[in-house]
Amino acid sequence: MAIDTVPPLIAAQLNDLISHSSFPIKVEQMWSGCKNPSLLDRFTLVIPFCLDYIKWDVIYNAIYPLAAPDIIFGPEDESFSPYNGVNEAVDSKSSKNCLADWNSKDPSRLLRLIIELRDAYTTYQKKRVGEVDDDRLKFELSTMLSREGIEMCTSSGIDKPEEVRFAVPLLEMDINKLVLGSTWKRPQKIYLQVIFPVGKKSPSAPRLKLVSPVELKALFSIDDFKLPPWLEGMCMAEYLPTLEEMLQAQITDAVLSIEVRRKFIMVLEPLFGRPLEADPVFCRKATFLANSGVFTFLVHISIPLQFPKQKPTLILQSSQHFISHGAPVKSPLLTDYPWSPRWEASEMAGRIYDFLVDECLNFKKFCNESMVLLR
């Protein structure tokens, strides 16, 4: 399927949607509803909602691309019908919806429509959660609603008990601004996913999980964070402040540790020379050029988040030995060198240097052997 067979008016709207959306929207598949199957006018959008995804089919008409698109919602959302509520009609804003005055020449229309519908969907799910007959849930809702940006939804399947899922955005601070020169495109927000089982006589603890964008891993790994225990009879309003306090402290530490890593890279410089390449934002990686006699090689140093508690890992890469497809010969991960987190940074650097003076001879041998194997 080539993108050039999407009629230009539709393609413009779709591209605008994908590049300008504040939340990552993906196109799952595209297909044609015309007699000419090379004109693609239908596609499935994968839209993030409540730490999960909703899939909506957008139906355009390639023959009449000036007409507004139609949307088919997910099979479990048949009762979701935006723009038709009698109560909503009172609200003058919603009575004039995006579809009413469609302008196909304006590429931002599809994005506006999707945002409008996603907002309506958020309200719809909130209403559904409000209708769930569960005392604890009602209490949680009444105490939690003062927090902004909470998304929630109910889910139930044939073989699954009914559950209510919350996505609670944590921490007011803007992590993007904490890291100088960060290259993150999207806001790095950490969410707590809370799943309440519904309808059980004795309320059990909800299932809790932290969720963050993948890119945040360069600074802070939520997998390393230990959630505070959920005590019996607790509610979210009690739990969240403790959690946020702990998280805030750890993120502040994570931001400070960037500087520790930066200093470490700097003390490597007198020994190895200026790095060929170094990660200037998170200071997780640095590559140096080294030689032993005529044997020249690269030293890749990657510094873990728990530095200096954990030692960096080293990989050597020859610049003279290449195996098939021109790939250079690389050493396995090297960590077998003396280390103590209590040492001064210059001591750590010195030990690594001393280790490599010996190790590079082994590596040279390893390189020559792998070349012999090739012949």
Add this chain to the structure above:
Amino acid sequence: MGDFSIEKILISGATLASLLHRSSASSGDLHGFLFGHVVFSDSIPLSDDDTTSSSPSLTATITSFISLPSHLPLPPPITLSFSSTLLGWFSARRKTPLRPSLKDSLTTLSLSSSCSLAFTPHNSTALHPPSLFLLLTTPLQDKLIHTHEYKTYEYCIPSKSFEPKSLSIINIGPFFRSHYDSFSPNAPFPLINCDLRGSNAMVEDEEGETLEAIRRALKNQKKLDMCAEGFEIRRMSKLVGSEAAIYMGELEDLYDKMLCKIDALSKLVEQTSVKVVGQENQNMKLRYKVAGME
């Protein structure tokens, strides 16, 4: 309004086939109105099971439809004739999931909540809104054997939701005998008075006839004569007897002339069809131009 829900939806095989053909022949998606009639019946359950209480129910029969490309808005609903009412609408879209879309639910809502469109089923007094929705799609996967999918819904106003209903197809055959027994024909054509001129035995009785009626009868007669080209029914008597042989020749002449006429007509139809196709292609090109797809 709409106290009773529609229990059964029937459609004749021919109507459904025509609907399916129309949607597969069109270049894009279609939508349109469904017409037919609704009968209110106090159904008596056949079993002696008490749980199935004899509740009055409505049976809707779809007899005809109009369709137009779905990028055009549906026209203001019209009534085809006094015997058929607007039952609802249909949407035919290729390669889409078989679920009502955003537009489908909005259109159905506006149709079913319009008081002016509500109709009274036969032998009933309660008003019923046009709340039927027939969804036609083609399967998303190409590899499936079937080429069409359809589902009928009735829009339930109190719960604001679509209720799936089964659609029964009526065909010709002994099994469907009862449908034809209860069928009352309604011809949409005006009846042409084809009294034979000259069989004037009752002329004296026509004194009461107004001048207007006579004029209309004359006009009709003229039309009939045009078709017959001088071969009035009176001359039929010549088909028997001694003159028959000559008369046969004359009749064959007439048939030849008719065939020529039909031939000319079909040529005309062919030519206009070519023109229509040409115009459609021209329209398509213009649309492509507007959409920037040249």
